[in-house]
Amino acid sequence: MKPCQVKRKWKAVYIQIAMGNYCGYFLEGREKLTMASTKTAFRGSRVVLEGSVEKACIVVENGKIVEILTGDSVDDINIEDYCKVKRKWKAVYIQIAMGNYCGYFLEGREKLTMASTKTAFRGSRVVLEGSVEKACIVVENGKIVEILTGDSVDDINIEDYCKVIDAGDDVIMPGVVDSHVHVNEPGRTMWEGYWTATSAAAVGGTTTIVDMPLNCIPSTTSLSALETKLKYAQHKCFVDVGFWGGIVPNNQDELVPMLNAGVLGFKCFLIHSGVDDFPAVTRSDLEAAMEILKDTDAVVLFHAEMDCSCGSVSTGEPKAYKTFLESRPEIMEIEAIKLVCEMCLKYRVRCHIVHLSSASALPLIVEAKRMGAPLTVETCHHYLSLDAETIPEGATEFKCCPPIRSKTNQELLWEGLRQGEIDMVVSDHSPCTPDLKDKETGDFTTAWGGIASVQFGLSLFWTSCQRYGFSLNDVVRLLCSNTAQLAGLGDRKGAIKIGYDADFVIWDPYSSFQITEGMVRHKNKLTPYCGRKFQGVVKTTILGGTTIHENNVLVRIPVGNFLLRNGEV
CATH class of the missing domain: 3.20.20.140 (Metal-dependent hydrolases)
Incomplete structure (x- = not known):
């Protein structure tokens, strides 16, 4: 994983992430490397404990439950005690969208500097309304906020984005x-x-x-x-x-x-x-x-x-x-x-x-x-x-x-x-x-x-x-x-329009594959297509700007939403 760009005089913030366990953050400063707390807190109003369902906070370290807080103490925890950088600077606070490592905040001696929360998806075959052309889709907070075409696609400054995904000649479409x-x-x-x-x-x-x-x-x-x-x-x-x-x-x-x-x-x-x-x-x-x-x-x-x-x-x-x-x-x-x-x-x-x-x-x-x-x-x-x-x-x-x-x-x-x-x-x-x-x-x-x-x-x-x-x-x-x-x-x-959800599929229209029972993900594998050869290989699937599937590897935690007539849940 490439480091998020932090525009300060310090070199960078490097982040080690175990998916679903956002701890173990490292800050490289002027003198030495120091590791943050390895404790993670999971809290909620409906935690199923032995004999009860109540508000609780579960403290985890090294893969084990080390403490369980209940009652008023749940709201009183000091967030700096968890995944905290123990330096003379205050803390590193991290905002993470699973699969999209952007939006990192560094609080130092003088001011708060925020890395870009924008991600760029670019390629030579992007399916826009009425055309297929070279384009760069800029995504922020799960929505398409800008679409660049023509020469401007190659001229983007990658430091303006927390991540740039380049599809090359593969197709990017909704x-x-x-x-x-x-x-x-x-x-x-x-x-x-x-x-x-x-x-x-x-x-x-x-x-x-x-x-x-x-x-x-x-x-x-x-x-x-x-x-x-x-x-x-x-x-x-x-x-x-x-x-x-x-x-x-x-x-x-x-x-x-x-x-x-x-x-x-x-x-x-x-x-x-x-x-x-x-x-x-x-x-x-x-x-x-x-x-x-x-x-x-x-x-x-x-x-x-x-x-x-x-x-x-x-x-x-x-x-x-x-x-x-x-x-x-x-x-x-x-x-x-x-x-x-x-x-x-x-x-x-x-x-x-x-x-x-x-x-x-x-x-x-x-x-x-x-x-x-x-x-x-x-x-x-x-x-x-x-x-x-x-x-x-x-x-x-x-x-x-x-x-x-x-x-x-x-x-x-x-x-x-x-x-x-x-x-x-x-x-x-x-x-x-x-x-x-x-x-x-x-x-x-x-x-x-x-x-x-x-x-x-x-x-x-x-x-x-x-x-x-x-x-x-x-x-x-x-x-x-x-x-x-x-x-x-x-x-x-x-x-792919400005204001729309950043839901994309990146795929190779020239490659082909044969369907085998082992590749079928739905529960029962019986299908009339087994053994047949088809054209068009899906490489990456993006939901709301977040990569949920890449090269046959699916994220471990579902991130889909309900789409209800009266609003998303």
Whole structure:
């Protein structure tokens, strides 16, 4: 670690840091080297001691608890007794953002001098609005405060920054915003959880996820269920996390309270969701919910399939993918999307179609938008990179709903992206335990439907982009900007702009890698992408100006925040 620059007549402040234990600070002065106190104090109002939870201060030295203070003495500790420099000068006070060693204060004989709290990120391929160019992004307090371009990038004075990260020819772009992730905590943490889902996201260059209201237990369909979910997610998120609420029959009175408590919008199903505690809504349920939400800026997300008795009840081979595909024909999506368009035009509530798989429905969507419907639509990486013709027999890791369709359909989805008819691309990360995939029998008709991919979205999309001529600016638009807008985060996420959160991914668009089970960070490793080779290697992920992942090494302590509609927590 390079020393922080302190502009004084003394040489420098060198800092030895054990992550999470900010002690052992050294000051090199005129005569000799002296070491500060090695004691660290951990204090709080809710410390769990033997038989009690109370205000306390735990004093630690050499990795052991050496003292426990309680009561009024907690507030009376002398901070100079901890990690203190024992010289005739007063003290060294240190402000640390984990992974970003800046903001050091030195109090000497005459005055207080502060090192810069600014960090610079520069490179020759920075994805800005409408361009990819040489740029330097200046970050302070987690926000972008300045963007330099042209010759000024090479002329910066590195002593004006506590740290300069030079990406060279690697790409610097906004962190991916994945607005469709199933984390499943609480209740189904054997499927996934916040710790594993968000660590996988971070390693893949995603800095924000929005968690779906199912398949956790309880489903997020009430204020109390939301409060439970927030409790379980605390201190487990490596990236920033927002939350969708759910619309189910007879919960319309819960919608505004959930909205006021911070959900970013609501999701509903027009067909059985796969779990009984998140039932599908009827037209009358939708009417009741839309009536309540029409005076808000909330968005309603639709799983747009309807059971219209049009799927075949096949007696075909259950291990054959064709058998499953015929049970979920495109007409099921088309009929559901007709209803979504009707509701959107009638109530003028923002509506969003999740995981579109059938390109046949695009004309309906285009026409509704032409008529003024506030309607958006997403598709998923698996629909753009996998096709029905190449799915092996019994390979149930490929099963999802709606299903992966033909290569011809896939080409039409890409054309929909090119024409702007499809607004964004997401993972729909929906893992489960291996036994639910029925790998032993290979039965597509009984296996759980869901694909795990939150770690690999950027590389999956970029690999396909090479074949279809999509640019880095297209990647940012479809994976970052538009997904942030959907979740109501478009004023702070999804772009490199002054005032926005300093969330970046630095990646090499030319290098390739093969996905192996050992590199998968989400809890259950089964994924249809294992063994496949993809282009685009993520090197560094930055959240709020702090490096949370670098060269496959993740920070040990989660630093993500909750992104609530009424403010960040």
